[in-house]
Amino acid sequence: MATHLITGAGSGIGGAVAEVLHGRGDDLVLLARNDERAAALTERFPGSRTVVVDLADPDAVDRIAGLPDRLDSLLHVAGVVELAPVAELRAEHLREQLDVNLVAPALLTRTCLPALRAGRGIVVFVNSAAGLSAGASWAAYAASKFGLRALADSLRSEEMENGVRVTTLFPSRTATPMQEKVHEQEGRTYDSSRWISPETVAATMLHVLDLPRDATIPEVTVRPLVPWTPR
Structure with missing residues (x-):
């Protein structure tokens, strides 16, 4: 039975991949921002373990404890977005996006490396177009996200000899709560039918996870059939 550590399992892509892994009987360790979210995840995925940590707090991520000694995968799915032109960037929004989308994955991966080496596991970074x-x-x-790609590239080179595989997944616009927020910030009408379903991205992740150990997929891009055009 495989053991997976997942961030962002509360909704969207993370929720979709957790549903499949839980349904096939794998062990899940799910990170949650607070106790309320942890309780919701436990109810949704009975038998899973939850660890409470705020990914926007690098010190908290750095102190994380209670993780498994062996992991088959570490799935970085959680992310935040706040659109703004550079001339209007707010420091707290810049900091939050860097902390959640880049710093937290780096610190969490470092902490999990012994367990990933023990399991000859895989790290999947859900990036973005x-x-x-x-x-x-x-x-x-x-x-x-550019930084996250660099992190993945370096990690891949460093851990190859340890049997740890690293994949970066670049989904384009996907029908998630984050995408709904992006449309609101862009002043666009949100139509989920235009975009990739979370289940489709999750299926791509599962293909990566289930790939035989004699091969690796360093990067994979997933795009909707409907072209996106700027305003």
Whole structure:
């Protein structure tokens, strides 16, 4: 039975992949921002373990404890976004996006490396199309995601000899609560049918997780069939 540590399992892509892994009987360790969210995750995924930590607090992430000694995967799915042009960036929004989207994954991965080495596991970083190309008003979010790609590339080179595989997943616009928020910030009408379903991205992640150990998928991009056009 495999053991997976997942961030962002409360909704969207993280919730979709957790549903499948839980349904097939794997062990889940789920990170939650607070006790209320932890209780909701325990109710949704009976038998799973929850660990309370605020990913926006680097010191709390650095002190995290109670994690398994062996992991088959570490799935970084949680993320935050606040769109703004550089001229209007607020320091707290810049800091939060960097802390949640980049600093927390780096610190959590460092802590989990002994367990991942023991399990010859895989680290999956759910990035974004914004981690490949940055547009207007996406500077802070894209900077965090460009950094996340660099983190994954370095980790992949460092841990190859230890049997730890590293994959970066670049989904384009996906029908999640975050995407609904992005549309509101952009002043657009949100239509979830235009975008990739969380279940489709989760299926891509599962393909990566279930790949035989004689191969690895360093990067994979998932795009909707409907083209997105800027205003």
